């Protein structure tokens with residue numbers, strides 16, 4: 001069976017100016033260890049689909065199955081648990097907590113789990129920050145870091161619970177080409193070394209080129 005399967009997804013928004021049909025019947029299967037790039041014009045519905053696949057946004061119709069469970073039939077707590085334990089998220093604008101240091105940002109998703117061992121979690125977070133090249137930045141807050149550094153903190157944070165799937169929404173969208181390449185290299189290495197599955201929404205040709213599969217999307221449908 002596929003690790004992640006999407007069937008018949010529909011999504012709309014009720015806007016004062018009228019109903020906006022954003023996803024019009026999406027089917028997609030992702031194997032464990034895949035690198036899937038979802039590409040297409042702005043407004044195609046890519047981010048909405050990624051959020052739905054990641055258990056962040058309920059579809060109007062259809063199913064998202066992960067490890068043979070229907071994500072949106074789980075209760076909110078269970079779904080939050082799947083998101084925290086099995087999924088990692090990387091966004092274009094990093095979404096780090098501004099009041100916390102790099103190290104604290106990386107630690108937090110692990111502390112959500114009951115019985116977390118703070119010393120062990122800290123040691124792991126340090127290792128991850130070292131891995132993404134931020135050994136000199138543990139105590140820096142997001143505003144004291146460059147965009148590329150913030151994104152590397154976000155990657156370390158996404159990895160702290162050893163997720164099976166990493167969902168990335170324009171991970172290089174706000175970076176210069178050199179930092180962008182660093183981020184792509186890191187993501188591909190995670191896939192190759194740890195067999196972590198990547199689902200990436202991107203405009204970045206160089207990500208698409210290095211993906212196993214490119215899924216073009218247009219006007220709420222896969223092509």
Ligand code: ADP
Pocket residue numbers: 013014015020022040041042043044045046047048049
């Ligand atoms: P993409 O990631 O491909 O650029 P999105 O998934 O972000 O596309 O958005 C798809 C469409 O959904 C866009 O036309 C956008 O205007 C619309 N949309 C997104 N969020 C909302 C919302 N909260 N209310 C109304 N329309 C929305």
